[in-house]
Amino acid sequence: MLTKRVIPCLDIKNGRVVKGIKFDDLRDAGDVVALARQYYEEGADEIAMLDITATVENRKTVIGLIKQAAESVFVPILAGGGVRTLSDFEALLEAGADKVSFNTAAVRQPSILTQAADRFGSQAVVIACDTRKKENNEYTVLIEGGRTDSGLELFKWLKEAVERGAGEILLTSWDLDGTQKGYDLELLEKVSNSFSVPLIASGGAGSSDDIADAFLKGKADAALAASIFHFRKYTIKEVKQYLKEKGVEVRL
Amino acid sequence: MIGVVHWGGNIGSLLNALNRISVSYSLVKEPDRIRDFDKLILPGVGNFAAVMDSLKQQGLLEPLLQEILNGIPYLGICVGMQVLLEGSEEAIGVAGLSLVKGICRKFKAKKVPQVGFNSVRSKTRYIENGGFYYFVNSYYCDVMENVSVAIANYEGEFCAALEKSNIFGVQFHPEKSGELGLKFLKDWCYAD
Numbered sequence: 001m002l003t004k005r006v007i008p009c010l011d012i013k014n015g016r017v018v019k020g021i022k023f024d025d026l027r028d029a030g031d032v033v034a035l036a037r038q039y040y041e042e043g044a045d046e047i048a049m050l051d052i053t054a055t056v057e058n059r060k061t062v063i064g065l066i067k068q069a070a071e072s073v074f075v076p077i078l079a080g081g082g083v084r085t086l087s088d089f090e091a092l093l094e095a096g097a098d099k100v101s102f103n104t105a106a107v108r109q110p111s112i113l114t115q116a117a118d119r120f121g122s123q124a125v126v127i128a129c130d131t132r133k134k135e136n137n138e139y140t141v142l143i144e145g146g147r148t149d150s151g152l153e154l155f156k157w158l159k160e161a162v163e164r165g166a167g168e169i170l171l172t173s174w175d176l177d178g179t180q181k182g183y184d185l186e187l188l189e190k191v192s193n194s195f196s197v198p199l200i201a202s203g204g205a206g207s208s209d210d211i212a213d214a215f216l217k218g219k220a221d222a223a224l225a226a227s228i229f230h231f232r233k234y235t236i237k238e239v240k241q242y243l244k245e246k247g248v249e250v251r252l
Numbered sequence: 253m254i255g256v257v258h259w260g261g262n263i264g265s266l267l268n269a270l271n272r273i274s275v276s277y278s279l280v281k282e283p284d285r286i287r288d289f290d291k292l293i294l295p296g297v298g299n300f301a302a303v304m305d306s307l308k309q310q311g312l313l314e315p316l317l318q319e320i321l322n323g324i325p326y327l328g329i330c331v332g333m334q335v336l337l338e339g340s341e342e343a344i345g346v347a348g349l350s351l352v353k354g355i356c357r358k359f360k361a362k363k364v365p366q367v368g369f370n371s372v373r374s375k376t377r378y379i380e381n382g383g384f385y386y387f388v389n390s391y392y393c394d395v396m397e398n399v400s401v402a403i404a405n406y407e408g409e410f411c412a413a414l415e416k417s418n419i420f421g422v423q424f425h426p427e428k429s430g431e432l433g434l435k436f437l438k439d440w441c442y443a444d
Contacts (some may be wrong), residue, residue, distance in 0.1 A: 001370065001371060001405060002366060002368050002369070002370045002386065002387075002406055003369045003370065004368070004369055005367075005368050020409060040430075043430075045368065045369055050430070070265065070268055071268050071271070071272075072272070074265075074268075074269060074272070074427060074428060074429070074430055074431070074433060075386065075428055075429075075430055076386065076388075076428050092261070093262050093264075094264065095264075096264050096265065096268065098262075098297070098388075098428065118259065120262075120363065121298055121299060122390070123297065123365050123367070123388045123389075124297070124388070155276065158286065167365055167367075168367060180353055196362065196363055197363060197364070197365075197366060198363050198365075198367045198368075221367070221368070221384070222367075222368070251369040251384040
């Protein structure tokens with residue numbers, strides 16, 4: 001039986017792992033390669049490495065760090081953050097990433113998803129989407145690291161992204177990111193039931209229970225979390241053992 | 253020396269894994285040098301037609317087929333296993349190596365591709381029975397009597413690994429399957 005994936009996420013700035021709240025107020029959380037290795041050894045099913053500054057300088061640093069991490073991390077690496085062009089995409093794959101996420105660039109130029117899927121296969125193309133609940137209870141798609149409202153409605157956009165070849169959805173709730181209040185379960189379930197590609201839940205995990213809920217109630221296929229792992233609230237292994245007790249199929 | 257057939261897909265992960273288990277390898281570049289290798293690996297994340305096209309264009313298709321028929325130990329990973337069959341629903345009309353009977357089919361599961369670690373029932377010493385291996389695939393090979401040596405389930409059973417004399421194929425990615433994956437590669441590469 002296919003297991004649910006637990007994915008620690010390394011947000012990278014100036015060569016270090018950082019973590020903020022609602023995409024802001026960044027704190028240092030450690031060494032990139034050392035953390036990637038540690039999480040691999042603790043049983044992470046995948047490791048996300050995201051460039052959160054998306055400057056030319058940081059991009060080079062991130063590529064170097066992925067290259068180093070890939071030499072000793074033998075689970076898939078998801079890379080992303082500020083990926084604008086097919087050559088950005090390819091450079092990350094060459095460095096050792098197995099899949100790459102598009103966010104803002106795909107909203108601005110949706111055809112880039114089609115091109116990437118044709119060239120590298122849908123399994124390598126992840127649509128990363130930051131979303132915020134509006135007062136009318138609709139979800140809007142945010143771009144530029146959550147700073148700008150694209151005006152797109154979430155479900156309409158995800159439908160297009162999947163039709164264009166995105167092989168996986170990485171959905172981050174802006175309202176909850178870094179708050180450790182739990183994922184937006186209602187939203188997760190609705191997205192999971194609406195699309196035929198795997199869903200990675202992101203934004204808000206504060207406990208093992210939150211992660212269990214993402215699977216049991218939110219019907220997510222994978223859960224991404226940062227703060228609870230970086231600040232050693234739980235190890236990956238502890239979380240996975242807890243998930244197993246709760247009846248979630250995991251690799252242990 | 254192990255020859256890694258590079259058809260154009262991303263092979264960095266496999267090479268990192270081979271480095272980790274201290275296996276000496278080099279890429280198969282010239283068709284007439286394919287005979288120099290002790291074993292061959294065809295890795296692959298990618299499209300059935302793209303692999304077959306690339307092998308043809310590099311002039312590797314015939315020499316590769318000949319070497320396999322001559323008995324060289326061959327390991328196909330993911331699409332590298334699928335091309336052993338006669339064809340695939342992914343590329344209708346494109347012939348595979350046809351060393352194993354059958355056609356690869358598309359999953360009819362609720363979510364496609366299958367992405368993640370799946371448990372495997374195994375009767376080969378290379379793969380741990382009940383162990384978890386990493387899969388990422390939209391197409392699969394049916395379970396084949398006498399050929400399938402490991403089976404997994406994704407809303408239906410499929411072939412996780414096959415073995416037919418000198419030919420070995422795995423649907424999962426050993427280079428991404430953690431320590432168990434590395435152990436698989438090590439055992440296969442170092443086997444007599």
